[in-house]
Amino acid sequence: MAVDRFAGFSSASRRRLRTALLVPSWVVVAVLVVTVAAGATIPPGVQYVPLALSVVVFGLPHGAVDHLAVARARGTTPTRRGVLAVGALYLLLGGAYAALWFFAPVFAAVAFIAMTWFHWGQGDLHAAVTFAGGDHLETRVQRVLFVVVRGGLPMLVPLLGFPETYRRVLTAFVALFGEGSLGSWEQLFEPRVRLVLGGGFLALTIVTLTLGRLRAGANDRGWRIDAAETVLLWIYFLTVPPLLAVGTYFPLWHAIRHVARLLLVDDDAADALRSGRWLPALGRFARDAAPLSALSVVLLAGFAVAVPGDPRSDLGIAALYLVFVAVLTLPHIVVVSAMDRAEGVWRPGKPGR
Ligand SMILES: CC1=C(/C=C/C(C)=C/C=C/C(C)=C/C=O)C(C)(C)CCC1
Numbered sequence: 001m002a003v004d005r006f007a008g009f010s011s012a013s014r015r016r017l018r019t020a021l022l023v024p025s026w027v028v029v030a031v032l033v034v035t036v037a038a039g040a041t042i043p044p045g046v047q048y049v050p051l052a053l054s055v056v057v058f059g060l061p062h063g064a065v066d067h068l069a070v071a072r073a074r075g076t077t078p079t080r081r082g083v084l085a086v087g088a089l090y091l092l093l094g095g096a097y098a099a100l101w102f103f104a105p106v107f108a109a110v111a112f113i114a115m116t117w118f119h120w121g122q123g124d125l126h127a128a129v130t131f132a133g134g135d136h137l138e139t140r141v142q143r144v145l146f147v148v149v150r151g152g153l154p155m156l157v158p159l160l161g162f163p164e165t166y167r168r169v170l171t172a173f174v175a176l177f178g179e180g181s182l183g184s185w186e187q188l189f190e191p192r193v194r195l196v197l198g199g200g201f202l203a204l205t206i207v208t209l210t211l212g213r214l215r216a217g218a219n220d221r222g223w224r225i226d227a228a229e230t231v232l233l234w235i236y237f238l239t240v241p242p243l244l245a246v247g248t249y250f251p252l253w254h255a256i257r258h259v260a261r262l263l264l265v266d267d268d269a270a271d272a273l274r275s276g277r278w279l280p281a282l283g284r285f286a287r288d289a290a291p292l293s294a295l296s297v298v299l300l301a302g303f304a305v306a307v308p309g310d311p312r313s314d315l316g317i318a319a320l321y322l323v324f325v326a327v328l329t330l331p332h333i334v335v336v337s338a339m340d341r342a343e344g345v346w347r348p349g350k351p352g353r
């Protein structure tokens with residue numbers, strides 16, 4: 001059965017939580033859109049800042065509670081066995097994928113884009129049905145389409161407006177492990193290919209929003225939020241330089257929504273939220289996430305030494321960090337999918353509300 005994580009929340013405290021969660025990311029994204037539209041050029045060094053901050057602020061730490069998250073999402077208390085099982089998952093799946101980067105870096109890089117496409121779409125589906133009144137997502141088909149559209153915004157749309165940067169970043173991933181050629185994937189950057197992909201994705205976006213509108217009925221607030229977010233993100237990823245755009249989206253859109261989800265499944269944090277005490281709730285998250293965030297940073301340093309390529313440039317360091325994130329993301333997707341299952345996120349109906 002779908003779980004109502006807001007049980008016991010007054011409607012005022014629900015509203016406050018939603019506003020505090022959603023509005024800041026809308027504002028940040030909109031400010032960047034307006035800044036770029038006003039003709040400001042953002043110095044290349046500055047474009048890396050949000051991505052760099054994501055090492056400690058929300059980004060990397062948002063996965064550092066994975067060892068506790070599934071049990072909590074199932075309404076149980078994390079056990080030693082459960083924690084070890086998640087550890088083993090990270091070791092085996094993350095380890096295998098890390099090895100793949102060394103042997104088949106181009107494939108691993110393209111798989112990273114595909115995984116992120118799915119994962120960021122999946123994250124937004126949970127946020128839509130739980131926090132943003134996604135009552136219009138009535139069928140499973142609509143939810144699948146929603147995930148494809150929301151994940152494609154950060155992963156495909158930058159390719160349409162900034163093919164050169166996209167190529168540079170992908171090439172930098174691969175160059176950590178060898179010569180840095182993308183092989184037949186170079187075709188992705190050709191204008192005709194981008195036009196077809198962009199046209200197809202735009203059509204899919206329109207179909208998805210239209211289906212939602214047809215299902216929305218009289219109370220279409222959730223649909224309006226969905227449509228507004230989708231249009232905003234289309235413009236954002238089409239116009240804001242990708243390292244800045246993706247680097248900001250990761251901590252301030254994807255990760256904070258996931259952190260809010262983690263707070264709701266943690267009974268003590270949820271109690272604090274219910275009475276409007278956000279700092280203690282966030283403090284609990286920080287406490288839970290601190291040990292494995294710290295471990296991740298140590299492993300990242302080890303990874304820097306292990307890769308054969310030389311990461312010593314701004315782009316090289318960013319690539320190193322992102323490839324490291326990739327390795328953590330594969331097991332993280334398994335964990336988040338188990339949470340989705342426990343909470344009925346993909347099932348038509350209304351988890352959370
Ligand atoms: C930075 C960047 C890119 C890729 C970023 C990726 C793939 C990030 C994944 C982050 C994850 C999975 C975080 C965890 O939730 C693109 C799209 C090549 C475009 C150019 C800029």
Ligand SMILES: [Fe+2]
Binds near residue numbers: 063119123254258332
């Ligand atoms: Fe995530």
